[in-house]
Amino acid sequence: MLKVLILEDEQNSREGLAKIIKEVDSKIEISMAASYEEAKQLLVSEGEFHLFFLDVNLDPSDKEEAMGIRFAQKIRAEHRYEFTPIVFITSIVNKELDAYRQIQCYRYIIKPFQVKEVEAILDKVLKHHFVEKNEERKSIFLKIEGVNYRIYLDEIKCVKAINRGIQIFLTKEQVTVKYVTIKQLLPKLPQDTFFQCHRMYVVNKNYIDYTDYVNRLIALKDCEEMAEIGTTYKNRIKEWLDD
Numbered sequence: 001m002l003k004v005l006i007l008e009d010e011q012n013s014r015e016g017l018a019k020i021i022k023e024v025d026s027k028i029e030i031s032m033a034a035s036y037e038e039a040k041q042l043l044v045s046e047g048e049f050h051l052f053f054l055d056v057n058l059d060p061s062d063k064e065e066a067m068g069i070r071f072a073q074k075i076r077a078e079h080r081y082e083f084t085p086i087v088f089i090t091s092i093v094n095k096e097l098d099a100y101r102q103i104q105c106y107r108y109i110i111k112p113f114q115v116k117e118v119e120a121i122l123d124k125v126l127k128h129h130f131v132e133k134n135e136e137r138k139s140i141f142l143k144i145e146g147v148n149y150r151i152y153l154d155e156i157k158c159v160k161a162i163n164r165g166i167q168i169f170l171t172k173e174q175v176t177v178k179y180v181t182i183k184q185l186l187p188k189l190p191q192d193t194f195f196q197c198h199r200m201y202v203v204n205k206n207y208i209d210y211t212d213y214v215n216r217l218i219a220l221k222d223c224e225e226m227a228e229i230g231t232t233y234k235n236r237i238k239e240w241l242d243d
Helices: 011-024 034-043 066-074 094-105 113-132 182-188 229-241
Strands: 002-009 028-034 051-055 088-090 107-110 139-144 147-152 155-164 164-172 175-179 194-200 202-203 208-212 217-220 225-226
Touching: 002 011, 002 034, 011 028, 011 113, 028 034, 034 066, 051 066, 066 088, 066 113, 107 113, 107 139, 139 175, 182 202, 194 225, 194 229, 202 217, 202 225, 208 229
Parallel strands: 002 028, 002 051, 051 088, 088 107
Antiparallel strands: 139 147, 155 164, 155 202, 164 175, 194 202, 208 217, 217 225
16 A cells, blocks of 8 residues: 655644545555654654655744755665655745755645645556556656656657657657657667657557558557658558568
8 A cells, every 4th residue: 555654844734634645545554754853763664655745844933944855865865765756845935946956856735735736646646656566567767857757658659859859749748858869768668669750750659540651641549749751761660560
């Protein structure tokens, strides 16, 4: 079962967040800490956590002392928590920007909590947690705006080269990754599923709707983007798809 650690010094906020989590799934195990020291003890005594909610500033009287970020740094220093989702809790708007840069946190939420926002976070983390445990879906990590972003390979429809980066068309969204090229990405993709059809396009054969060799285009299922077929790739693509 999913295990969550909440580090929040305000009792009402701490218990309110725990209540929201329990309403989403009563089986989620929640450990709560009111201070940095308490959180450190839980990290040792309570086994492995799968999600962290950390208050950025644990001492409201000292706006410069961001103990939540310090604890997040401690978490990230452990190999098992290198990619574990960290959600920062903040009431200071400028703090979350520093948190994103320093810790590569998953999300941040601003007090007072919005129930739907917390529910959406839990829903996504729960899905990923059980998929990883039960199906071991293949994924890659790419850095997007300083944050390590997990992308599941079976959700990639196609990849397009853009100026100083790539655009990835997924089943539910599009993401832009700067300073990564098609050439750098290709070795990370399974060669039996993905192929380059143009110097600017890579497609997932599982999402191909139809191939138009006359106009040199590949239409993808439920995707507005049509991948182009390069002249030098045309014959190779026919052979690849026939296989």
